[in-house]
Amino acid sequence: MELSEVEQRIVGCLLEKQTTTAEHYPLSLNALTNACNQKSNRDPVMSLTESQVIDAVETLKSKHIVTIDEGLSGRVDKYAHRFCNTEFSRMQFSEQQRAIVCLLLLRGAQTPGELRTRSARLANFTHVSEVEQALEKLQTEGFVKKLAREPGKRESRYVHLFQNTEHLATNTAPPHKELETPELDALLLEIELLKKELADIKQHLGL
Numbered sequence: 001m002e003l004s005e006v007e008q009r010i011v012g013c014l015l016e017k018q019t020t021t022a023e024h025y026p027l028s029l030n031a032l033t034n035a036c037n038q039k040s041n042r043d044p045v046m047s048l049t050e051s052q053v054i055d056a057v058e059t060l061k062s063k064h065i066v067t068i069d070e071g072l073s074g075r076v077d078k079y080a081h082r083f084c085n086t087e088f089s090r091m092q093f094s095e096q097q098r099a100i101v102c103l104l105l106l107r108g109a110q111t112p113g114e115l116r117t118r119s120a121r122l123a124n125f126t127h128v129s130e131v132e133q134a135l136e137k138l139q140t141e142g143f144v145k146k147l148a149r150e151p152g153k154r155e156s157r158y159v160h161l162f163q164n165t166e167h168l169a170t171n172t173a174p175p176h177k178e179l180e181t182p183e184l185d186a187l188l189l190e191i192e193l194l195k196k197e198l199a200d201i202k203q204h205l206g207l
Contacts, residue, residue, distance in 0.1 A: 001063075003162045006056040009036045009046060011065065011162075012105030014081040015098065016041075020121050026069055026078035029053065041118065043107040064088065091143070096134040099123035101143065104160040109147060111155035 013035035060066035099122035
């Protein structure tokens with residue numbers, strides 16, 4: 001299952017709100033859009049329009065990940081997930097595993113310590129070792145991946161695998177934009193001048 005960035009955000013929000021504001025779940029389009037654009041507990045922060053959310057929801061509906069309860073007699077449509085822990089999903093997570101997947105969908109790569117700190121409203125972890133155990137189980141089942149530890153960092157980060165993770169394979173950023181032609185020409189000219197200066201110095205020294 002490979003989800004776009006917007007689809008990941010929508011699924012993460014539905015998982016989160018199902019737990020934290022159960023009385024308002026399933027979500028209306030307005031509530032779902034506001035949840036996607038929340039400035040807290042989201043990385044990156046997004047500014048999605050309702051139209052963009054609807055487009056992504058329709059794609060998720062075609063993948064049988066989101067359901068739409070169409071409003072009748074003036075009621076608004078409501079949106080729910082069947083991503084996990086439903087009779088329609090092969091993924092049946094524990095409360096702790098579900099919390100971790102939710103946070104990874106909402107905030108990207110994180111360390112066990114960060115996941116424990118941010119999971120207070122979703123699940124109870126008494127110690128970071130419980131987070132590590134849940135991550136190990138998720139990794140064994142092919143739902144998360146441990147990234148190489150970054151220089152100077154004490155903990156490795158983990159990412160979910162409901163996305164394309166090729167650029168994360170070696171913990172490197174996407175490739176930089178190539179140098180513009182004028183800049184490249186200037187660098188090549190500078191190299192040629194340095195070569196000439198070095199040749200003159202060698203000739204002067206009789207090398």
